[in-house]
Amino acid sequence: MKIIIIGAGPAGVTAVETMRTFDRQTEIIMLTDEPYLPYSPPAMADHFIHGSNLHLWRELDWAEQSGINFRMGVHVSAIEPDSHRIRLDDGEVIYYDQLLIATGARLYAPLAGAELPGIYNFKSLSAAENLVSKVRSGIAKSALVVGAGFIGMEIALLLRELGVEVAQIEMLDQVMAAMLDAETASIALKQMQAHGVDVHLKTKAIEFVGNGSANGVKLESGQVLKADLLIAATGVKPNLDLLNGSGISFERGILVNSKLQTNAPDVFAAGDCVETPDLVTGETFLHAIFPNALEQGRVAGMNMVGYPTEYEGAERMNSLKHLGLPIIAAGEKQGDCVLRERNNNSLRTIYIQENRLAGFQLVGDIRAAGVLHSLMIQKSDVRNIQNRLLDPNFGEGMVAMGAMGVITTFS
């Protein structure tokens, strides 16, 4: 049997490791268009700040030890499920018995001029190297970050650490709107300002401007902002171009069943490129975070080597490391009952919906995150413990290490 995996991110790597637990014989080919061995994207900021090894997540001889054929710098341009083959950019054709699409996501910048050279991002290691090299070489002393979502915040903080003057614009009225409620976001904003990031909310960029190369960002107000480095952190979008003409169904992401199979025979998909149901709400959408990619890689890997496994659903969770104040947000940010407690620099908020813990946001003091997370994913009835949920010592000694593991193993 021959298995091909497209993409060497966390989803693809975990699929390989899962398969190899059961089967050392099957021929596995892993293809990535990046010129690197597998790395952990969440570890990139630490790598550039502290010089930590990006590949610590996996050893450098990982591919060799796993007994796979690992091919870097190879872009897959098409999938032809009827003939069980893929096509590379240079025309090479490779047959498969089973295929895993783990192509992840890329920067999405819905602004005029976004295709101009001179616009940087932090979505891949190549892009990050390119950006940081401009700072290290002394070419860039100021930066303008468009977008204050999770990745935008990471970039802004990284650049401050590297001594760059940073302005950041966000069209919404708060930072990290996809993940944080307004109160928690206001604390995150103050921290960003304390780090010296000049954040402008309700400031919408409409165009990157420049002659041949971008040299400014035009705002809705007509004003043009300039900086040595212009950075787009406006969102991500699954890498789906290779599906064109394949007949493989996708909407915002690839559509899969509970075994992570696509509608094409012997083709599976996992990670940031798929749409999956939410573990808590059941609603299907893109859940582009690291722990989901790992779990989906594991489930796809199990199914591909003949151990039928159901995917239970994706989580919504994130944490921000370089803010100088720990933040963890998980699940929903609304509910029919809201518990909130503020103490100095700490804010703990818990959202309850129909007596179930639907989500929580912890800033400053993140104790009990593991227990809250367990209650949330187990959909436990919290009526009898509701008055204790805000206590940072709640559930001390309870076995919640599994949940904490998910939160702390991003890098």
Ligand SMILES: Cc1cc2nc3c(=O)[nH]c(=O)nc-3n(C[C@H](O)[C@H](O)[C@H](O)COP(=O)(O)OP(=O)(O)OC[C@H]3O[C@@H](n4cnc5c(N)ncnc54)[C@H](O)[C@@H]3O)c2cc1C
């Ligand atoms: C800066 C940054 C910080 C992050 N921090 C966190 C965090 O703290 N916590 C968290 O949960 N998540 C975080 N994430 C998100 C997390 O990294 C992703 O959810 C995870 O990497 C998704 O894994 P994946 O394997 O699906 O895809 P990816 O990691 O995107 O890997 C997919 C790979 O496939 C390659 N590829 C795509 N198309 C093709 C093709 N046609 N041919 C060949 N190769 C192809 C891509 O180049 C890429 O190398 C962060 C992401 C970034 C960028």
